[in-house]
Amino acid sequence: MSQPGLPWIFRDYQRCSGCRRCEIVCSLSHEGKIWPEASRVRVFMLVPGIEIPHLCAQCYDYPCVEACPVGALSTSKETGAVLVDREKCIACGRCIDACPGKVPYIHPRDNYAVICDLCGGDPKCVKACSEGGWNALQLVRGFVGYNSKLYAKTPEAITKELAKKLYGEELAEVI
Amino acid sequence: MRGYAGKILEVDLSTGNIKEIRIEEEILRQYIGGRGLAAKILWDRLGDRWEEIDPLGPENLLLALTGPLTGFAPGGRICISGKSPQSNGMIGSTIGGEFPVELKCAGYDGIIFTGAAEKPVYLLIKDSDVEIKDASHIWGKGARETVLTLVREARREFESRSRSRGLWKEPSMIYIGPAGERLCRVAAVTSKWAHAAGYGGYGAVMGSKKLKAVLVKGTGPLPDVFNPEGTLEYADKIVKATLKLDFFRRWGTGAAGYTVGAELSAEPVLNWQEEWHDEKSFGVDKFETFWVKRFWGDFGCAITCLKLAVIDSGPFKGAITDNPDYENQAYLGTNLGIFKPEGNIYLTALADELGFCGIQVGNLLAFAAELYQRGILTKDDLEGIELEWGNTKAFADLLRMIAERRGIGDILAEGTYRAALKISRLKSVDATAYAVTSKGIAIGAHGMRSGKDYPHYVSYSCSVQGGDHTSVAYIPLEHGSSELRAILYDSGVLCWFNFFSPEAQEHLWGLLEAVTGWKITPEEWLNVIARRILHIQRAMLLLGGPDLKWNPKVHDDVPRRWYEPLTKGPHSGKALDKSKMQEAVKEYYRVVGWDENGVPASEELKRLELDSVDKKLEQIRQSLK
Ligand code: SF4
Ligand code: SF4
Ligand code: SF4
Numbered sequence: 016m017s018q019p020g021l022p023w024i025f026r027d028y029q030r031c032s033g034c035r036r037c038e039i040v041c042s043l044s045h046e047g048k049i050w051p052e053a054s055r056v057r058v059f060m061l062v063p064g065i066e067i068p069h070l071c072a073q074c075y076d077y078p079c080v081e082a083c084p085v086g087a088l089s090t091s092k093e094t095g096a097v098l099v100d101r102e103k104c105i106a107c108g109r110c111i112d113a114c115p116g117k118v119p120y121i122h123p124r125d126n127y128a129v130i131c132d133l134c135g136g137d138p139k140c141v142k143a144c145s146e147g148g149w150n151a152l153q154l155v156r157g158f159v160g161y162n163s164k165l166y167a168k169t170p171e172a173i174t175k176e177l178a179k180k181l182y183g184e185e186l187a188e189v190i
Numbered sequence: 191m192r193g194y195a196g197k198i199l200e201v202d203l204s205t206g207n208i209k210e211i212r213i214e215e216e217i218l219r220q221y222i223g224g225r226g227l228a229a230k231i232l233w234d235r236l237g238d239r240w241e242e243i244d245p246l247g248p249e250n251l252l253l254a255l256t257g258p259l260t261g262f263a264p265g266g267r268i269c270i271s272g273k274s275p276q277s278n279g280m281i282g283s284t285i286g287g288e289f290p291v292e293l294k295c296a297g298y299d300g301i302i303f304t305g306a307a308e309k310p311v312y313l314l315i316k317d318s319d320v321e322i323k324d325a326s327h328i329w330g331k332g333a334r335e336t337v338l339t340l341v342r343e344a345r346r347e348f349e350s351r352s353r354s355r356g357l358w359k360e361p362s363m364i365y366i367g368p369a370g371e372r373l374c375r376v377a378a379v380t381s382k383w384a385h386a387a388g389y390g391g392y393g394a395v396m397g398s399k400k401l402k403a404v405l406v407k408g409t410g411p412l413p414d415v416f417n418p419e420g421t422l423e424y425a426d427k428i429v430k431a432t433l434k435l436d437f438f439r440r441w442g443t444g445a446a447g448y449t450v451g452a453e454l455s456a457e458p459v460l461n462w463q464e465e466w467h468d469e470k471s472f473g474v475d476k477f478e479t480f481w482v483k484r485f486w487g488d489f490g491c492a493i494t495c496l497k498l499a500v501i502d503s504g505p506f507k508g509a510i511t512d513n514p515d516y517e518n519q520a521y522l523g524t525n526l527g528i529f530k531p532e533g534n535i536y537l538t539a540l541a542d543e544l545g546f547c548g549i550q551v552g553n554l555l556a557f558a559a560e561l562y563q564r565g566i567l568t569k570d571d572l573e574g575i576e577l578e579w580g581n582t583k584a585f586a587d588l589l590r591m592i593a594e595r596r597g598i599g600d601i602l603a604e605g606t607y608r609a610a611l612k613i614s615r616l617k618s619v620d621a622t623a624y625a626v627t628s629k630g631i632a633i634g635a636h637g638m639r640s641g642k643d644y645p646h647y648v649s650y651s652c653s654v655q656g657g658d659h660t661s662v663a664y665i666p667l668e669h670g671s672s673e674l675r676a677i678l679y680d681s682g683v684l685c686w687f688n689f690f691s692p693e694a695q696e697h698l699w700g701l702l703e704a705v706t707g708w709k710i711t712p713e714e715w716l717n718v719i720a721r722r723i724l725h726i727q728r729a730m731l732l733l734g735g736p737d738l739k740w741n742p743k744v745h746d747d748v749p750r751r752w753y754e755p756l757t758k759g760p761h762s763g764k765a766l767d768k769s770k771m772q773e774a775v776k777e778y779y780r781v782v783g784w785d786e787n788g789v790p791a792s793e794e795l796k797r798l799e800l801d802s803v804d805k806k807l808e809q810i811r812q813s814l815k
């Protein structure tokens with residue numbers, strides 16, 4: 016990647032096939048198992064056909080980090096990713112409340128918040144997604160600042176927008 | 191035991207009792223999962239009274255079983271089974287989605303439903319919390335409302351149960367539409383918008399149990415495997431091999447819409463009166479105008495051969511479905527004389543919404559239309575519908591009549607074969623001449639007369655799954671299209687399309703060993719495991735009952751229509767040959783281990799330690815003497 020700047024995962028929801036291969040590789044690399052509910056990227060399908068890979072957008076002002084009462088969250092200088100200190104985290108859920116996209120969640124087995132760490136700058140999910148030619152997730156650089164925060168939206172909000180576009184106003188209404 | 195969650199959920203809908211059962215490793219090694227395990231469970235529980243069990247009565251079981259490879263091989267699938275209200279035997283009917291993966295992550299390899307609920311219910315599973323819930327508010331509702339309502343409800347409930355854990359991803363679900371609720375024998379068990387376990391008629395079985403839907407959220411990982419590195423290596427090789435199938439990935443099975451019709455001359459046209467058309471409107475690229483997604487797939491899928499089609503204007507506005515895939519293009523398109531993609535997409539979406547299997551109901555609609563063409567059914571019989579070929583709206587109206595069992599719809603809801611018997615009596619004609627079915631099951635959209643498509647002479651006549659085009663009999667038995675291979679996929683439980691390339695197929699055995707730790711060779715599969723499953727299914731098919739029984743001498747055959755020559759296209763004049771068919775059937779009996787009457791031979795069953803099957807079949811052997 017010749018572009019300068021921090022790595023960022025661009026997401027093009029309409030291209031998402033719902034294959035969940037991103038969940039597979041993410042959980043394999045972070046948990047050593049195929050574990051969709053512990054993947055740092057979670058593919059929401061609130062409406063079939065509208066699959067939303069949901070993951071941290073690295074907001075410029077990191078509301079989650081700010082909100083943490085015990086200082087369990089920090090940011091990586093190299094990648095801009097939010098890093099979770101599992102020992103310190105008390106699973107209070109404040110980061111979730113603070114996040115405009117409600118991205119973090121508490122690990123299904125262990126008591127700590129789960130947030131994408133960008134795989135240290137070499138995102139596995141992006142590889143899986145581009146290997147299959149879906150390109151719903153793409154690695155870009157220097158896409159930080161206000162732009163990236165625009166992607167910190169709830170799956171509900173993204174679903175509504177996309178449903179309106181793909182299925183029309185009427186169906187989007189019902190959702 | 192590796193690759194398995196280790197428990198199966200058993201839900202008695204009559205009493206509300208819920209328990210967990212375990213299956214010994216030895217049994218799993220013999221029957222694997224999905225279709226194979228379904229055969230074993232059904233035989234053990236219902237085998238001795240098989241012919242008395244009403245498929246739509248509370249005694250029947252409804253099974254939803256995964257296999258050890260589910261979740262590890264690309265493309266999540268689960269096998270739905272039970273005694274079939276179509277064939278009165280047992281069908282392994284698989285359906286894609288995340289449901290099987292969620293189920294394994296919740297700690298279950300499958301679910302067995304027994305009994306029947308008094309009032310409509312749905313089952314909500316969250317790991318080991320399993321709850322039968324009231325479904326009266328969604329009973330009667332179509333796919334759209336059912337899915338949206340239940341997903342919303344379940345997420346709310348999860349969120350209220352555990353606050354501050356963050357957003358809950360939706361649970362995965364299987365459900366039925368109005369067709370299943372009204373016990374239409376052509377109803378499917380469905381998932382998402384357009385996914386269906388169609389063959390077998392299990393939507394009606396689910397309806398007979400008053401079970402509207404099953405939702406599951408599993409928060410654990412997939413079960414441990416025997417060799418984790420090996421599993422990943424093989425899975426990766428399979429994915430890489432599958433990703434090379436550019437054409438298939440790009441166009442999906444719908445690409446066959448022109449080829450099978452125009453080139454192979456093996457596509458149903460006007461209820462199989464022809465098998466040829468040259469409609470460029472069904473060409474490889476003619477549907478893509480309507481695609482809002484070019485790749486759509488289920489858990490782990492590499493091929494993503496589904497495509498999301500939407501119609502956003504005109505009379506068919508609002509229709510959402512997949513490609514449509516080839517089968518739906520054929521059965522709800524060419525077979526009805528509909529050659530406009532919009533009409534085909536619309537009817538497919540409507541069939542989905544009402545909970546029909548597109549193949550079964552498309553066959554049925556065309557059957558009715560031919561009766562109309564021949565004056566056997568009149569406008570009066572059809573409440574004023576003018577069922578002309580190509581009349582999309584008329585077919586849509588009839589679809590609704592069938593789903594509501596209104597008027598003639600009540601008879602048609604019994605499926606093509608049974609409806610043919612009834613209409614024959616009512617109208618004093620032989621309507622079975624126009625029923626293109628095998629063992630009560632509509633035949634998939636791959637004809638035989640031209641001899642150019644994949645089916646073999648014995649494919650439908652000898653299959654234990656009747657007209658199921660995904661499980662066809664074949665000589666030689668080891669052929670890639672053989673039913674014995676289908677049993678592997680349906681028991682694994684795997685997606686065929688992710689194993690389309692020979693390279694991927696090669697790695698299947700390695701994956702199976704890495705996941706389970708069992709060394710199963712292709713030979714053992716062919717000669718022992720698959721054979722056992724096949725014979726049990728054959729036994730159930732021959733036992734049949736209570737409303738219909740099959741006589742191999744009469745019913746191990748193809749529809750009469752296929753002995754009439756094609757009159758159009760490059761293969762005009764071609765037909766099947768009766769004596770050739772009889773010879774092929776005899777040959778199949780011989781190679782597969784059935785006696786000269788088509789009953790699994792005693793020594794073959796003893797070789798496979800299927801003594802109870804052997805004993806039970808004695809009555810059939812006597813009756814065929
Ligand atoms: S890998 Fe890409 S296409 Fe597949 S689910 Fe993830 S984001 Fe969607
Ligand atoms: S998207 Fe959410 S988790 Fe990510 S940086 Fe922003 S607030 Fe934090
Ligand atoms: S970048 Fe890495 S940690 Fe983040 S979602 Fe992708 S695979 Fe998971």
